Amino acid sequence: MNVLDTIAAISTPPGEGGIGIVRLSGDMSIDIASRIFKSNTGKRLDKVKSHCMVYGHIVDPDTNLEIDEVLVSVMKAPHTYTREDIVEINCHGGFTPLKKILELCLRFGARPAGPGEFTKRAFINGRIDLAQAEAVMDIIRSNSDDALKTSVAQLEGKISREISDIRSNIVDLIAHIDAYVDFPEEDVEELSDLKPDIERSIDKIEKLITSASTGKILREGLKTVIIGKPNVGKSSLLNALLKEERAIVTEIPGTTRDIIEEYINIKGVPVKLIDTAGIRDTNDIVERIGVEKTKKFLEQADLVILMFDSSLNLTDEDMLIIELVKDKKVVALLNKSDLPSVLKIDEIERSLPGAKVIRTSLLDGMGLDELTDYVYGLFYNGDIRIDDPIITNTRHLACLKKAVDSLRSAVATFDDGKPVDLITVDLMAAVEALGEITGETAGEEIIDRIFQNFCVGK
Structure with a gap:
């Protein structure tokens, strides 16, 4: 291995934070870090016991300018993530100190790490296999x-x-x-x-x-499309499940013109909620594009939440949507149940055999617990146990x-x-x-x- 085999990268997310980490891996890691680090006690990094931290400062040797106050972790091969010598410089988590420290590491012999190169070295050096390496990103x-x-x-x-x-x-x-x-x-x-x-x-x-x-559901979330004609409460349902005002809600039909995607966690089940444009015939070109997007998302949906206004009879628009989702797993919500009910459950059951039908009122939260229980049951009432080996x-x-x-x-x-x-x-x-x-x-x-x-x- 030569000096170019030592890699360096910022290992914490971009932006401001309490702590930022610059990581080095390779046979020159300790030497490179030693050239830019000064311990307050004068202790040399090559004399530090493995898997210990040392307090001090990062200093530019060419200008003697102090860059940041840091804690440096020294981890010696082979008992490291990559099975190589690793040094992690823990500094303040701002863009400038991290960038300056990384530049110093590169100046004194490291090269920029490629995507996933630390984990790739762990694989190449036999610490983990390829499936385990892929699990790292799944954890993240x-x-x-x-x-x-x-x-x-x-x-x-x-x-x-x-x-x-x-x-x-x-x-x-x-x-x-x-x-x-x-x-x-x-x-x-x-x-x-x-x-x-x-x-x-x-x-x-x-x-x-x-x-x-x-x-697939654990990895990507249960893809759940909320669908219905305009003004039946789709965006209100999204906001209620998210417990925040994510979507605009008005009395004006067609408010949602684009797709809104959000993740929620329902009793441990990851759910990818997709709030769609209301399906109807429209001359509004933007709304029409939204409707076409809705139809494409339906093809990929694991679950469809089809919403109806229970204070109204079924319309041609409702029947069009029923036809679109008849081959999908559907839970039908008869919303606005706080109003005098016109739409009957058996009408929906005849139109959508096999669909779960729930009466809801998003004004007072009626039916939401029944909906979340149903989603939970869809996932956990199967034959697969979470403790079994699962392919993700x-x-x-x-x-x-x-x-x-x-x-x-x-x-x-x-x-x-x-x-x-x-x-x-x-x-x-x-x-x-x-x-x-x-x-x-x-x-x-x-x-x-x-x-x-x-x-x-x-």
Whole structure:
């Protein structure tokens, strides 16, 4: 390793804060930090015990100008995040001191870290595998307690161990087939259990694939589109669920012309609320664009909250919207129930079989608890438990689908009575696909693409 192999970056978010951190990793980290740091006691950083902090100041050696008062953490290889020497300079969290300190680190031999390069080094140096590396960003982006719990479990290797066990079993099958083919005269166990063994691996992978729908919600939130004709209370519902005035509410139909997206947490379920433009025929070009956007969001929705004005009979506009959502998971809200009710629940149940129907009044909060209980039940009344291994990553899901397709092909080859050595080709393809998840068979292009999505400094 040469001096250029030492990287540096600001590891805290931009903007003002109480603390900011400049991080270095590489064999020259301690030396570079020592050149710009002065301890108040005169203690040298190379003499500091690993994983200890030293108080002092960052000073520009060329001008002797004091930059900031700091605490410096020294962490020596191999017991560090990257398995390299790491120095973290904890300074005041303003743009100027962080920028000045980073510039000094670069001037004295470090180079700017690329996106996710600290975590990439942890992967390259064998401290974590690729699935664990991806969990780092999932932790940063988690928007609920359960999303965080699932991501932490992945960082600790829960998914990796599950994948490795399945992969190891398939490798054992390949070794058994090879021995059977190469040494027919030897006392090699028959292959009668081959098909059941493959099917057990298929069952395990399919269980992981099934968990991906739960994982998608944990990662992205339950995509919930609020829809209805103008002035039925869509924006009022958004504000009520958010407990803040996020959307403009007026008596004028068509106030919401664009899409408003917000995350909320309903009893631990991350929900991505999408307040849409009221659907109606309009000559207003801006409102018309909003309506078209609404229709596109409906295609991707996990749940649709369809709102009606219960003080009015169903209109042609209502029926148009019902037709748009009839193939979606729908909860129908009969809003404005504080007014004399005209619209009956059985009318909606006939028009939308299977939909959950709830009477609401956003003036007094009526029905909101029933709505949130229903959303919670949609997520947690399934067969997936949050403590099970859960696939949250679309790349992992694609790899699992490739693996299970290859295993099914292996079973078909066995059933067709073809030579058993042909089964090895399919089994090897499954091993390859599973190895892409943990990084054992992932190509450089895949690895680079993954880390490009990380923030600089992580």
